[in-house]
Amino acid sequence: TVAAEHFAQRVQAVPMDPTLRELLDPLTSVLTPLNERIEKLDKELTQRAQHDEQAQRLQQIPGVGPIISLMFLAVLDGASRFEGAHQVMSYLGLVPREMSSGEKQLRGHITKAGHGQMRVLLVQAAMGIMRLKKPETARLHQWADKIAQRRGKRIAIVALARRLSGVMW
Numbered sequence: 001t002v003a004a005e006h007f008a009q010r011v012q013a014v015p016m017d018p019t020l021r022e023l024l025d026p027l028t029s030v031l032t033p034l035n036e037r038i039e040k041l042d043k044e045l046t047q048r049a050q051h052d053e054q055a056q057r058l059q060q061i062p063g064v065g066p067i068i069s070l071m072f073l074a075v076l077d078g079a080s081r082f083e084g085a086h087q088v089m090s091y092l093g094l095v096p097r098e099m100s101s102g103e104k105q106l107r108g109h110i111t112k113a114g115h116g117q118m119r120v121l122l123v124q125a126a127m128g129i130m131r132l133k134k135p136e137t138a139r140l141h142q143w144a145d146k147i148a149q150r151r152g153k154r155i156a157i158v159a160l161a162r163r164l165s166g167v168m169w
Contacts, residue, residue, distance in 0.1 A: 005035045045070060058168055062137040063125035072168055075118045085166030092119055094162040110158060119161070126160035140164075 008028040016024075049055040049066035058069035075092070082088050089095050093114035096107040112119065129137045130144055130153075140160060148156035 004031075005039075008032055061164070061167055062134060062140070063129045063164065064168065068121045068125055069168075071118055071121055072165075075115045076169070079169055082169065085169045088169040089162050089165050090114075092122070092165055094119060094122070094158065094165055122161035122164055123157060126157045126164055129160060129164075130157060 008031045011024060011028050046066045049059065049070055052070070052073070054073055055066065055069040058064050058072060059066065064072075076082070076088065079088075082091065086095075090111075091114050093112040093116075094110055097109060097111050099106040099108060126144070129140055133141055140163070143163070144156045144160040147159050
């Protein structure tokens with residue numbers, strides 16, 4: 001794998017036709033300042049999260065870092081607005097769509113009604129929990145594994161993201 005911050009250096013080291021190098025040089029020259037800017041913003045977000053008591057508390061949850069904690073606080077704009085974790089899950093669009101009539105209850109894919117970026121971050125955190133298999137996340141991992149065996153890995157990851165949102169609330 002190639003880290004993004006070293007990609008431009010690695011491209012320069014590859015022997016290639018001078019015409020191709022002329023085409024790639026302007027593109028790779030943009031990467032260095034962009035990577036520096038991303039690094040600066042990451043440091044700023046980390047500092048903000050360190051000075052926010054609620055963000056620090058959220059970061060104690062496995063899989064939740066400074067970006068996810070700050071984004072969750074910004075999107076929810078106060079946990080007291082919600083009566084329970086299920087309302088938070090619904091607000092973020094992590095609950096199944098329901099198509100019910102009479103006695104039949106049909107559930108579909110998640111509604112995706114809420115904040116898309118927050119949902120993506122929660123799914124990424126859930127994927128990290130599933131992939132890393134740390135001892136502190138063993139119970140969450142086992143729970144999601146049971147779902148994965150029944151319904152598939154993708155559904156299990158979304159279910160874990162939904163549970164993670166409830167724990168964060």
